[in-house]
Every structure is written in C-alpha cells, then in structure tokens.
Amino acid sequence: NAGVTQTPKFQVLKTGQSMTLQCAQDMNHNSMYWYRQDPGMGLRLIYYSASEGTTDKGEVPNGYNVSRLNKREFSLRLESAAPSQTSVYFCASSDYQTDTQYFGPGTRLTVL
Amino acid sequence: RKEVEQDPGPFNVPEGATVAFNCTYSNSASQSFFWYRQDCRKEPKLLMSVYSSGNEDGRFTAQLNRASQYISLLIRDSKLSDSATYLCVVDTGGFKTIFGAGTRLFVKA
Numbered sequence: 088n089a090g091v092t093q094t095p096k097f098q099v100l101k102t103g104q105s106m107t108l109q110c111a112q113d114m115n116h117n118s119m120y121w122y123r124q125d126p127g128m129g130l131r132l133i134y135y136s137a138s139e140g141t142t143d144k145g146e147v148p149n150g151y152n153v154s155r156l157n158k159r160e161f162s163l164r165l166e167s168a169a170p171s172q173t174s175v176y177f178c179a180s181s182d183y184q185t186d187t188q189y190f191g192p193g194t195r196l197t198v199l
Numbered sequence: 200r201k202e203v204e205q206d207p208g209p210f211n212v213p214e215g216a217t218v219a220f221n222c223t224y225s226n227s228a229s230q231s232f233f234w235y236r237q238d239c240r241k242e243p244k245l246l247m248s249v250y251s252s253g254n255e256d257g258r259f260t261a262q263l264n265r266a267s268q269y270i271s272l273l274i275r276d277s278k279l280s281d282s283a284t285y286l287c288v289v290d291t292g293g294f295k296t297i298f299g300a301g302t303r304l305f306v307k308a
Contacts, residue, residue: 118294120294120296122298127207127300128300129203129286129297129298129299129300129301130243130286130298131298132295132296135294137294143294177242177243186231186233186290186296187233187245187248188243188245188296189245190242190243190244191242192241192242193241193242
C-alpha cells in the first residue's frame with residue numbers, strides 16, 4: 088500500500104519552461120489537493136479536487152492548472168515557470184469521514 | 200493577521216522535559232483542528248486530531264479552547280525522536296484547510 092506517490096522528487100527548470108507534477112493515491116479517497124510550502128509561510132493550497140471530475144481554486148492558483156484524471160490521479164501543471172514558483176510541492180488526499188489529509192513525499196522544484 | 204499563528208521557535212529542550220506549543224486561529228467558524236508533525240525535508244503527517252473535550256495519546260495531549268480560539272499541544276517526557284516541526288492545522292469547512300507555519304522543536308541528549 089503506497090499511499091500517496093509523487094513524481095518527480097526533484098526538478099530544475101528555466102524560466103518559461105513548462106512541466107507537470109504527477110500525483111497518485113491508492114487509498115480510494117475522494118478528495119485530492121496540491122499545496123506549496125515556502126519557508127516561514129506554511130503550506131498554501133493551490134488547487135483541490137473534492138471528487139473525481141471536479142477541481143477548484145485554492146489560495147494561490149495563479150500560474151498553475153490541474154487535471155483530475157480519474158479517482159486516483161491529480162496532476163499539477165506549470166505552463167510557464169517563474170522563479171517565484173520555486174518551492175516544495177505536496178500532493179495530499181483525504182476521505183470525507185475523517186478530514187485527515189495524507190501527503191505524498193513532495194517535489195522540490197527550482198526555477199532559474 | 201495570519202489565519203493560523205504559531206510561535207516559530209525553535210524550542211530547544213533536554214530529553215525528558217515537558218514542552219507546550221500554542222496556536223491561535225482567527226476564524227470563529229472553524230470546525231476541525233489537528234496537529235501534524237513534519238520531519239526535516241519530509242511530508243507532514245497527522246499527529247493527532249484536537250477535540251473540544253481535549254484528548255491524549257501517550258505522551259501527547261491536545262487541548263482546544265473555542266472561546267479564546269487557541270489550540271495547544273503538550274509533549275511530556277520528550278524524546279530525541281520528537282525533534283521535528285509541529286504544524287497547527289485548522290479546517291473551516293468547504294475544503295478550506297489552513298496550515299500554520301510550524302513550531303520547530305529540538306530535543307537534546
């Protein structure tokens with residue numbers, strides 16, 4: 088039982104490049120989330136998906152897009168990376184009953 | 200004012216010490232409360248949920264004061280393995296979960 092997996096673990100991009108961060112969960116959770124974590128600021132919600140087929144903006148959605156491909160997978164896309172998007176990105180999932188969020192190991196992204 | 204505020208620390212304590220962390224939140228309509236633990240360069244993991252009546256899990260005790268809008272975490276008999284960052288988390292419903300910036304704890308031998 089892998090829980091929440093993310094790929095890649097590390098990535099370096101140049102300004103203007105695009106990339107997609109992948110996330111998958113095997114816990115049959117309905118809800119999935121993308122966060123970014125910056126020093127001293129805590130985790131901030133980028134986008135979330137309450138259930139398969141729906142996505143909504145979080146606190147900091149600008150510069151990102153998401154796709155809920157199926158119940159298991161939720162991807163995050165940076166269309167034109169900027170240095171301000173240098174961060175650690177975490178994917179999480181949860182079920183309705185407990186509200187507990189389970190996190191993936193994170194992707195460390197650097198934009199030069 | 201941040202929606203969830205924590206003392207960033209770091210707290211440096213010897214093994215065996217008791218240490219307490221506080222967290223305040225601004226939204227009085229908040230519904231669920233949690234403490235997460237995050238080790239260096241790792242993902243956050245749930246430590247415990249926080250209930251109005253208070254709850255205990257081994258050496259860890261969590262308290263909620265809705266009137267004053269604060270949450271606390273008490274760690275007794277600190278172990279070296281307790282060294283981590285502790286995140287206060289508040290859920291206001293509607294998929295709006297707010298994470299505090301965290302309090303760093305270092306437990307020394």
